[in-house]
Amino acid sequence: MKKLFILMLAAVTFAACNKPNEKMNKCENEEMSRCENALLVRIAEIEVNEGYLEQYLAAAHNVGTKSVETEPGVICIFPMQVKEQPNTIRIVEIYRDQEAYQSHLQTSHFLEYKQGTLHMVKSLKLVDTNPLAPESMLLIFKKF
Amino acid sequence: MKKLFILMLAAVTFAACNKPNEKMNKCENEEMSRCENALLVRIAEIEVNEGYLEQYLAAAHNVGTKSVETEPGVICIFPMQVKEQPNTIRIVEIYRDQEAYQSHLQTSHFLEYKQGTLHMVKSLKLVDTNPLAPESMLLIFKKF
Numbered sequence: 631m632k633k634l635f636i637l638m639l640a641a642v643t644f645a646a647c648n649k650p651n652e653k654m655n656k657c658e659n660e661e662m663s664r665c666e667n668a669l670l671v672r673i674a675e676i677e678v679n680e681g682y683l684e685q686y687l688a689a690a691h692n693v694g695t696k697s698v699e700t701e702p703g704v705i706c707i708f709p710m711q712v713k714e715q716p717n718t719i720r721i722v723e724i725y726r727d728q729e730a731y732q733s734h735l736q737t738s739h740f741l742e743y744k745q746g747t748l749h750m751v752k753s754l755k756l757v758d759t760n761p762l763a764p765e766s767m768l769l770i771f772k773k774f
Numbered sequence: 775m776k777k778l779f780i781l782m783l784a785a786v787t788f789a790a791c792n793k794p795n796e797k798m799n800k801c802e803n804e805e806m807s808r809c810e811n812a813l814l815v816r817i818a819e820i821e822v823n824e825g826y827l828e829q830y831l832a833a834a835h836n837v838g839t840k841s842v843e844t845e846p847g848v849i850c851i852f853p854m855q856v857k858e859q860p861n862t863i864r865i866v867e868i869y870r871d872q873e874a875y876q877s878h879l880q881t882s883h884f885l886e887y888k889q890g891t892l893h894m895v896k897s898l899k900l901v902d903t904n905p906l907a908p909e910s911m912l913l914i915f916k917k918f
Binding site: 671673710711712713714720722757758759760 | 815817854855856857858864866901902903904
């Protein structure tokens, strides 16, 4: 059971990153403020209802992988589980721009996830951040 | 002034990543639980006192870049600024293991940063997370 849970945790957090597109690469030479305005970097804070953690992780895994696989504008989805509150998940999400994010909200896989997990999610807080220094992301993407 | 502030934001967030070392690469073939135990992934939540933001960002930039440049065990430092609370900074930190983190706390650049910013920091919360699916980090590191 413990192993299954660990595997579920591993599965849901199979984050991936899409290749930075032209707009993102341009950030290396553009004024920082323009890149900050283009890129959307957010931390989603999710509290899962007792008894639904494994189901939620499975649904999140499904939508996360489908999003990065099929949507060029979904650059990165990186989930973490808060140690002291196992039912609290934080996901760092990076979208190419507001347009890519709005498009993501209309996809069938996102709508299916949203509807299918409404009863599992106790609370959801979306913390928008300034996507500071996009070139630092390119460093992460390119360094290896 | 606005441009200076933007440049400061850009500077402080010049995050970098060290090359995943052997221990991290092993995660691809090791049992997930072992990797979860080894890797240390944390979100630091920092509230900066009014009037000290630029000074704090400069100090954070200095310690951040020195840490990833000189400490192989400091894998990644990625700061973000909360849009609705500009004085709130969140930093995703990834260390190779507990030993690397403890070593980081003893470095001169960290101690200098810690002492030099005590009066600038209104509050500090360290949120330890389960470093879910280390192979997802390798994806981020290797994909490009």
